Amino acid sequence: MFLNYLKGFAEASALYSEEPEFETTHLENVILHSMHLSKKRNLDEKLVMAIAMGHDLGRTHLKIHGKKHAKTGSKLMKKLLKDSDFSEEEKRIICDAIEHHNEKNKIHNEYDELIKDADSLAHRDDGILAEDNKYEQSRIIASECDLLEMAFAPVFEWISVYNEHVEILKAKYLDMDKCNNHPEEWVHEIRTGIRKLRTILKLLAPSEKKIQRKLDQWALEMSEARFLHVATVKSDRLSPKVNKKLNGLYKELGSKLTQKKIEKRIEQLNIEFDHEKIMSDSLARYERLIMDATPKNMHKLRVKGKSIKYLTQMGLMELSPREMVDAVLRLHDLLGDYNDFLEMADYFKDSSYKDEAKNLMESIQMEIFFIRKIILCCTTTKNVRYN
Ligand SMILES: [Fe+2]
Known part of the structure; x- marks a missing residue:
């Protein structure tokens, strides 16, 4: 009535x-x-x-x-x-x-x-x-999305992709031409290769802690060179000292990573997979991070976004709807750039890094809003969380 x-x-x-x-x-x-x-x-x-x-x-x-x-x-x-x-x-x-x-x-x-x-x-x-009302635009796209889902490939596929990527990593390590002529690409590709393997292992074989720690170390030994390279790309004001240090690091890595050493490393990556299964709470963990996206959480969000990126690229995981995947990847890139700016704040003191970092932060917040809306719109009401 x-x-x-x-x-x-x-x-x-x-x-x-x-x-x-x-x-x-x-x-x-x-x-x-x-x-x-x-x-x-x-x-x-x-x-x-x-x-x-x-x-x-x-x-x-x-x-x-x-x-x-x-x-x-x-x-x-x-x-x-x-x-x-x-x-x-x-x-x-x-x-x-x-x-x-x-x-x-x-x-x-x-x-x-x-x-x-x-x-x-x-x-x-x-x-x-x-057209510039991004919040209403986001609400429209999210409201029209289908159910949110994450699906995993069967275990045997994970194992074959893992083995394939072990071979890829070996080839990357031993690519001497790249090591000498394009060391920045060499470093980047090795780091990415290691991270992909670590992502697969984390979900496929969480009990393999020892080799995961090794992978962390191997990625870490490349980090300083990668970091300095990104700094030189982002700012041409950096002193010749930085460039000299970078070249020294490349040389050091090149001579340290001998064929014998690489083969030993690859040997360690040969794992017998037995009763392992994929832990499938990946989406739930990502959802929790997005719902509680405090500045403190940004790093975790970035790492999680990276693993979603690698797994979808390798065909081991499927996330739907498409808009969610796009938003996760976009957010991941933005968080990466933001992280670079934060880490290199000292180098960028005289540049406009503060303005750029502020703009990036705004885009990150917009992207988080969008992903939260998709999660809220595409799950049933019992999963709805409040601010
Ligand atoms: Fe109104």
Whole structure:
């Protein structure tokens, strides 16, 4: 009964508003998208309808424009709800959702999120979605994604890919032409090769701790050279001293890593895989990190993003929807650049590194928002987390 009354009230308010044509269509579009999303997310349809019908009353009925229309609309709704049989808790959910509905850059509870997403979808249909409104754009893409899933290849495939990459690493180590003529590529490829093997092992054979520690060491011995090379690429102001040191490091690595030594290393990588199985909670761990993306977590997020990148590249893992994969890879690249800037803050003292780091941080936050939205939109309500 109350919902029928509210519908009439909202329609009349739209009709007698300052822009009757736009407001009437917008109300219809928001109601349609809200109904669809409430089914998809398994939320209470009556609550969702009340929120959808009342969300813009501040503007249509009270003629309040701009940011304030949400808050005034929420107050009006509180009065209207007195005559309804919604419980006190339900009334609070409805009024909160209306009050928050234009805070598109924040993530609130599932009812608040639903009206924000439905409103964004309606804005697109109304033809008033600004191209630079990244938050509404993200909400639209995330709302239209399918279920979030992560699938793994069978164990035997993991083992064959592992063995294949052991051979690849060996060839990279022994590529003397590259070692002498393009040492920066040589270092980078070896580090990447080692990291790929470590990623496979971590999931396929978590008990192989000893060889994982070795792999860590082998990656680490390349790190300083890689770090200095990245620094020289990012800033041409670096002193000739840095270049001299870098060349020294390359020479040192080249003479240290003899054929005999490499063969010994490769020998250690020959593992008999027995009863190992893939630990498959990878996505859940990534989700937890994204949901709690504090600055302290950024490093873990970067490492986890890297392993998702390697595993999808090697065909051992499939993540869907596609938008999620793209966002993870983009976020991973941004975090990598940001990390370079942080680590090299001293070298970049006189450059514009502060501005660039600030821009990167903003892009990172946007990407995290997008991934969180996909996770929230594409999992069932029981998995919804609050801020
Ligand atoms: Fe609104």
